[in-house]
Amino acid sequence: MDANIRKDIENLKADPDFVEFVMAWHGEIGVTETPFTTERESLAYQKKIKRWTKRDCGSAWKFYWGVIRDECWKARRKLVLRRNLFRLEPCGPNPNHRPQNERRWNAIFDFRQYFIKIDRRPHMRLLGLLFYPDQDEDTFLKEWTRRKQRFKEENGVERLEQLALFYQHNRARIVETLRTRIPFYAKWESASPVNLSLISTYTTRH
Numbered sequence: 001m002d003a004n005i006r007k008d009i010e011n012l013k014a015d016p017d018f019v020e021f022v023m024a025w026h027g028e029i030g031v032t033e034t035p036f037t038t039e040r041e042s043l044a045y046q047k048k049i050k051r052w053t054k055r056d057c058g059s060a061w062k063f064y065w066g067v068i069r070d071e072c073w074k075a076r077r078k079l080v081l082r083r084n085l086f087r088l089e090p091c092g093p094n095p096n097h098r099p100q101n102e103r104r105w106n107a108i109f110d111f112r113q114y115f116i117k118i119d120r121r122p123h124m125r126l127l128g129l130l131f132y133p134d135q136d137e138d139t140f141l142k143e144w145t146r147r148k149q150r151f152k153e154e155n156g157v158e159r160l161e162q163l164a165l166f167y168q169h170n171r172a173r174i175v176e177t178l179r180t181r182i183p184f185y186a187k188w189e190s191a192s193p194v195n196l197s198l199i200s201t202y203t204t205r206h
Contacts, residue, residue: 002133008126014118019111019130020178021167024085026107028131030181036079036090085177086184104131105147110163113156 001020009016023029041049049068054061075092082091108131112122128140135143167174170184177184 002129005126005129008129012115012119012123012126014115017171017175017178018114018164018167021086021174022110022114022163023107023130024178025087025163026103026110027082027084027087028104028107029178030085030183032083033080033091034083035077036081037076040077041073083183085181086174088183088185105150107131108144109151109154109156110159113160117160 001016006016009019020029046069050065053065053068057064079090079092082089108127111127111130112124115121115123115126124141124144125137128135128137132140132143173184
């Protein structure tokens with residue numbers, strides 16, 4: 001984080017480490033993507049599943065075989081494992097209707113709520129400097145105005161409370177993670193699939 005921005009945040013009596021945590025939570029810091037799976041179904045395995053599909057689905061087997069082949073196997077190979085410093089989750093290809101820079105604007109929404117709680121103002125100039133330093137403030141405000149309707153159904157207070165609770169309970173480890181850029185969940189990455197499933201379930205509830 002730029003030293004001047006950090007100072008501006010501190011002048012608001014806000015916590016710069018919490019700000020960095022929320023940025024990292026939304027993938028603005030330390031995000032990488034890797035293929036969720038690179039393995040392909042062997043020819044023997046395909047023949048076995050095809051045989052079972054014929055046996056179980058009768059005359060409609062071709063339809064179900066197409067679903068298995070095209071919508072299950074091919075779709076699985078399009079999944080990526082998205083990692084950032086605090087979240088680890090499989091993600092499919094972005095649908096065409098998904099808003100551009102969705103994660104970034106989610107972070108901006110949460111920060112508006114945070115600054116309003118701290119100082120009763122959203123401090124959009126500061127948010128613009130944090131996320132779009134090369135953009136003038138008026139342009140940033142127009143970009144927010146175009147998107148704010150999307151957050152109409154979001155409970156900003158509840159979202160912020162969930163983030164703050166996680167931060168408060170894990171502050172020491174979070175600060176260490178931000179300093180070292182070693183993911184928060186790194187020690188569990190070689191754990192059993194059950195543990196990884198629990199981590200993913202927890203992090204996607206937000």
